[in-house]
Amino acid sequence: MNYMHQLEFKVRDYECDMQGVVNNGVYQNYLEHARHEFLKTRNIDFSEVTASGINLVVVRAELNYRDSLRSNDVFEVRSHVQRQSRLRFEFLQDIYRLPDNRLMLQARIVGTSLNEKGKPLIPEFLEQLFD
Amino acid sequence: MNYMHQLEFKVRDYECDMQGVVNNGVYQNYLEHARHEFLKTRNIDFSEVTASGINLVVVRAELNYRDSLRSNDVFEVRSHVQRQSRLRFEFLQDIYRLPDNRLMLQARIVGTSLNEKGKPLIPEFLEQLFD
Amino acid sequence: MNYMHQLEFKVRDYECDMQGVVNNGVYQNYLEHARHEFLKTRNIDFSEVTASGINLVVVRAELNYRDSLRSNDVFEVRSHVQRQSRLRFEFLQDIYRLPDNRLMLQARIVGTSLNEKGKPLIPEFLEQLFD
Amino acid sequence: MNYMHQLEFKVRDYECDMQGVVNNGVYQNYLEHARHEFLKTRNIDFSEVTASGINLVVVRAELNYRDSLRSNDVFEVRSHVQRQSRLRFEFLQDIYRLPDNRLMLQARIVGTSLNEKGKPLIPEFLEQLFD
Numbered sequence: 001m002n003y004m005h006q007l008e009f010k011v012r013d014y015e016c017d018m019q020g021v022v023n024n025g026v027y028q029n030y031l032e033h034a035r036h037e038f039l040k041t042r043n044i045d046f047s048e049v050t051a052s053g054i055n056l057v058v059v060r061a062e063l064n065y066r067d068s069l070r071s072n073d074v075f076e077v078r079s080h081v082q083r084q085s086r087l088r089f090e091f092l093q094d095i096y097r098l099p100d101n102r103l104m105l106q107a108r109i110v111g112t113s114l115n116e117k118g119k120p121l122i123p124e125f126l127e128q129l130f131d
Numbered sequence: 132m133n134y135m136h137q138l139e140f141k142v143r144d145y146e147c148d149m150q151g152v153v154n155n156g157v158y159q160n161y162l163e164h165a166r167h168e169f170l171k172t173r174n175i176d177f178s179e180v181t182a183s184g185i186n187l188v189v190v191r192a193e194l195n196y197r198d199s200l201r202s203n204d205v206f207e208v209r210s211h212v213q214r215q216s217r218l219r220f221e222f223l224q225d226i227y228r229l230p231d232n233r234l235m236l237q238a239r240i241v242g243t244s245l246n247e248k249g250k251p252l253i254p255e256f257l258e259q260l261f262d
Numbered sequence: 263m264n265y266m267h268q269l270e271f272k273v274r275d276y277e278c279d280m281q282g283v284v285n286n287g288v289y290q291n292y293l294e295h296a297r298h299e300f301l302k303t304r305n306i307d308f309s310e311v312t313a314s315g316i317n318l319v320v321v322r323a324e325l326n327y328r329d330s331l332r333s334n335d336v337f338e339v340r341s342h343v344q345r346q347s348r349l350r351f352e353f354l355q356d357i358y359r360l361p362d363n364r365l366m367l368q369a370r371i372v373g374t375s376l377n378e379k380g381k382p383l384i385p386e387f388l389e390q391l392f393d
Numbered sequence: 394m395n396y397m398h399q400l401e402f403k404v405r406d407y408e409c410d411m412q413g414v415v416n417n418g419v420y421q422n423y424l425e426h427a428r429h430e431f432l433k434t435r436n437i438d439f440s441e442v443t444a445s446g447i448n449l450v451v452v453r454a455e456l457n458y459r460d461s462l463r464s465n466d467v468f469e470v471r472s473h474v475q476r477q478s479r480l481r482f483e484f485l486q487d488i489y490r491l492p493d494n495r496l497m498l499q500a501r502i503v504g505t506s507l508n509e510k511g512k513p514l515i516p517e518f519l520e521q522l523f524d
Contacts, residue, residue, distance in 0.1 A: 012422065012425075012426040012429075013279065013280065013425065013426065013429050013439055013440065014279060014285050014287060014422045014425050014426065016279060016280045016440075017275065017276060017278060017279065017280070018178060018181055018275065018278045018279070018280065018282045018333065019181055019186055019188075020280045020440070020444075023163075023276050024159055024163065024189045024192065025156050025157070025159035025160045025163065025276060026156070028155055028156035028159060029156045029405065029407045032154075032155065032156065032405075032406065032407050033405040033406065033407065036405075036406050040465075045464075045465070046406055046464070047149060047406065047409075047413070047463070047464035047465065050149055050150055051413075055150055057150075057196070057199070058155045058196055059195070059196050060193075060194065060195050060196065061155065061192070061193070061194045061196075062191075062192070062193050062194075063191065063192045063193075064190070064191050065188070065189055065190050065191065065192075068188070070440070071280065071438075071439065071440035072433075072438070072440065143291065143294075143295040143298075144294065144295065144298050144308055144309065144410065144411065145291045145294050145295065145410060145416050145418060147309075147410060147411045148406065148407060148409060148410065148411070149406065149409045149410070149411065149413045149464065151309070151313075151411045154407050156407060160274065160276045163274075163275065163276050164274040164275065164276065167274075167275050171334075176333075176334070177275055177333070178275065178278075178282070178332070178333035178334065182282075201309070202307075202308070202309035202411065203302075203307070203309065280440060280443055281443055281448055281450075285425075286421055286425065286451045286454065287418050287419070287421035287422045287425065288418070290417055290418035290421060291418045294416075294417065294418065309411060312411055312412055317412055319412075319458070319461070320417045320458055321457070321458050322455075322456065322457050322458065323417065323454070323455070323456045323458070324453070324454070324455050324456075325453065325454045325455075326452070326453050327450070327451055327452050327453065327454075330450070
């Protein structure tokens with residue numbers, strides 16, 4: 001995979017559940033934060049986009065859980081984005097534990113953007129992502 | 132779909148993000164709670180199972196986001212479970228908004244169970260689910 | 263205490279941390295949801311208030327943790343609200359486990375409201391709460 | 394204040410609510426993570442302590458919310474710990490936004506530790522914190 005962005009995290013203990021591992025739902029938080037930081041490197045600020053009336057939304061998420069992150073684990077979310085169709089784009093995001101570089105999770109997050117009327121529309125500032 | 136369990140929820144405002152809708156990651160929380168409540172109706176208590184050394188884990192999650200839940204929305208998670216293979220089972224879970232019964236999310240959550248050594252093994256108490 | 267509102271909850275397993283009990287931070291979620299539901303019984307809708315440009319904000323929170331909620335616990339948040347000063351109001355909120363009615367947490371949440379310019383101002387629709 | 398530890402964070406968008414600011418309950422997550430990282434610098438690992446049967450618990454939390462963190466904000470949690478009584482210790486934790494060093498939140502988190510029987514007992518490894 002030709003990753004276009006990577007972001008390092010450390011597990012926080014409140015993210016772990018009674019099994020002593022990061023709860024399944026928390027991975028989507030990690031992935032979202034990584035996507036938003038990725039977008040910022042392309043001068044797209046999620047909060048400004050939202051305030052302008054455009055909603056970037058997830059329409060499908062696929063997550064393959066390979067192994068569990070635990071307290072003290074440091075890891076990296078590595079992301080790639082590509083166009084999927086005229087109105088959809090997809091982020092391919094993988095989580096690797098550090099320093100052993102073990103693949104913990106593979107995800108595909110499909111999104112679109114909606115204008116103020118709720119109509120799907122890819123604005124110009126998103127087009128640059130797919131060059 | 133032949134749903135085997137349904138559970139009613141109400142959106143809580145802390146679950147909504149700056150877009151004013153329930154954040155994507157929160158749906159996995161709803162689905163997990165619905166699964167655990169479903170299991171309880173079959174006399175399977177997730178916390179007791181965990182304490183006994185068996186870990187029920189998610190290996191794959193697929194979520195199709197159809198529409199967004201918002202503040203004040205009441206909704207139902209409807210669940211079905213079936214065997215997928217010798218060592219895997221899958222929950223088919225749909226979220227319907229009430230009272231208009233609009234389908235908001237469709238999910239497939241594939242799981243397995245691991246014994247104390249981390250080896251996949253479906254214990255007998257799970258077998259009854261798939262009759 | 264002369265409670266003015268009560269709301270029943272059930273612990274959800276994703277709210278529990280590696281100690282097997284509800285994580286400390288989650289209680290503020292319970293209290294917020296109970297306050298918002300309380301306000302709705304007085305015809306104050308938090309999301310509408312927010313959309314209108316008025317921000318109801320917490321300025322101080324005091325929480326006494328008496329005992330820990332666990333998986334399967336059912337509990338009630340019981341709330342009272344009163345004026346604290348010209349520009350501040352306070353919610354007194356206690357959490358009781360059911361059915362044994364054991365007091366688990368006592369909280370005092372002090373709030374104010376800010377107009378669109380960020381200036382503290384108690385709007386008329388809040389005044390009715392303190393009669 | 395004589396801070397003994399500081400930890401830098403960045404707001405994540407899923408932590409923001411419909412008001413567009415970090416939700417009140419999230420600050421307790423920040424504070425907890427900062428305490429656990431602080432403890433690690435003193436060779437106390439929260440997850441190992443928990444696994445050994447000792448539960449470090451919060452008995453009281455006081456939070457003064459001075460201003461709201463928002464999307465993109467970078468901030469630091471600065472912490473001090475001291476003994477409060479024979480069986481209780483307290484963390485004084487302040488959150489400063491960077492780079493303007495504006496004080497956003499002041500907190501006092503009182504804790505104790507419980508042995509396997511649930512009896513309060515400050516183990517020796519905690520004593521070193523209060524020298």
